[in-house]
Amino acid sequence: MPCGPYIPDFLTPAVDGGNADLRQGVDRVLSTPRSRLRREFTLLAESEARTLPLRGPGPETRVRPFAAEQLARGDAAALRALGGLLTAYDAAFVAPYRPWIDAAVASDVAWRSRELAVGGVRALLETFRPMARWSPPVLEVTYPVERDLHLAGRGLLLVPSYFCWRKPITLFDGALLPVLVYPVEKPVQPPAAASDASLARLLGPTRAALLYEVALRGCATTSELALAVGCSLPNTCQQLAILREAGLAACRKEGRCVLHHPTPLGCRLLETAGAGSVEAPLPMPRPATVPP
Structure with a gap:
C-alpha cells in the first residue's frame, strides 16, 4: 500500500x-x-x-x-x-x-465504557479530546483530509486500534457502516507474563475477590474495590499490585484516580476458576463485555 x-x-x-x-x-x-x-x-x-x-x-x-x-x-x-x-x-x-495489543485495547475499552456508564454518551465523547470534539449535533474530528460523514440515523461504531497513529480515520465509502477507527494509547512496557510463582501468590480469598470484582465492573477505582471487598485501602493497593505483577490486572491513571481493569489473561483465569480451583467469598461473575 x-x-x-x-x-x-x-x-x-x-x-x-x-x-x-x-x-x-x-x-x-x-x-x-x-x-x-x-x-x-x-x-x-x-x-x-x-x-x-x-x-x-x-x-x-x-x-x-x-x-x-x-x-x-x-x-x-x-x-x-x-x-x-x-x-x-x-x-x-x-x-x-498480541499481549501488547490486547492489553492496550482492553484498557481503552474498559476506560471509555466506564465513562459511558457513568456519564452517558456526552461523557464518552469527551474522552476523545483533543482528537475529537463533540459540538452537538456534530462530532468534529481531527482528520487527514477534509470531509463530512452523514450518519443518517445509522449510528457510529467506535473502533479502538493499536495500528492507528496520530489521527482517527474512517471508511472512504459513505454507504458502508459508519465507523471511526481511533488510536489507543500504546503501553511503554509489555504486560507482565504470568509465571507459576506469581500465580501461586494469587491463591487467597482477598485477591480472588478483587479479581472477580474488577472483572465484574470492567473498570473500577482502588477505593471502589476496597469498599466492595471490605479491605483497607493500603491492603487493597498491595493486593492489586500482586494482580498486576501476575499479568491478571492492569491500571491506568485518569485524573486523580487510578482505574483498574482485568487483562485477557485475568478473564481466562476466572473462567477456569469457575470450576472451583480458587475459593473466593464472592460468586464468580461473568466478565463484563462491551461492543468494540
Whole structure:
C-alpha cells in the first residue's frame, strides 16, 4: 500500500465483534465482489496519480500496489496470494505482540465504557479530546483530509486500534457502516507474563475477590474495590499490585484516580476458576463485555 490519502475499504472489512478472528477477516477480504474491487482499485490508481513519486537513493520511483490489475479483475490466483500474504504478515509481525495489543485495547475499552456508564454518551465523547470534539449535533474530528460523514440515523461504531497513529480515520465509502477507527494509547512496557510463582501468590480469598470484582465492573477505582471487598485501602493497593505483577490486572491513571481493569489473561483465569480451583467469598461473575 503506497502512503497516500486513500486506502481501499475492502482491506478492512466489518467482522462480528468479539467472535472475529484473522481467518474470518481474510475470508471477508477474499470474498469482495469484483465490481467493488474494480471500483476501489480505480480510486487507488487515481489517488496514486495525484501523489508525488517516492524518492530513494536512486532515480525517482513509484511504489506499485501488489497485483493491482489482477486483483481489480478478481483474479483467483492473485486473491489467494493476497490471503496468504495477509496470514503470513500476521504470523510474523502481529501475533508475537498480541499481549501488547490486547492489553492496550482492553484498557481503552474498559476506560471509555466506564465513562459511558457513568456519564452517558456526552461523557464518552469527551474522552476523545483533543482528537475529537463533540459540538452537538456534530462530532468534529481531527482528520487527514477534509470531509463530512452523514450518519443518517445509522449510528457510529467506535473502533479502538493499536495500528492507528496520530489521527482517527474512517471508511472512504459513505454507504458502508459508519465507523471511526481511533488510536489507543500504546503501553511503554509489555504486560507482565504470568509465571507459576506469581500465580501461586494469587491463591487467597482477598485477591480472588478483587479479581472477580474488577472483572465484574470492567473498570473500577482502588477505593471502589476496597469498599466492595471490605479491605483497607493500603491492603487493597498491595493486593492489586500482586494482580498486576501476575499479568491478571492492569491500571491506568485518569485524573486523580487510578482505574483498574482485568487483562485477557485475568478473564481466562476466572473462567477456569469457575470450576472451583480458587475459593473466593464472592460468586464468580461473568466478565463484563462491551461492543468494540
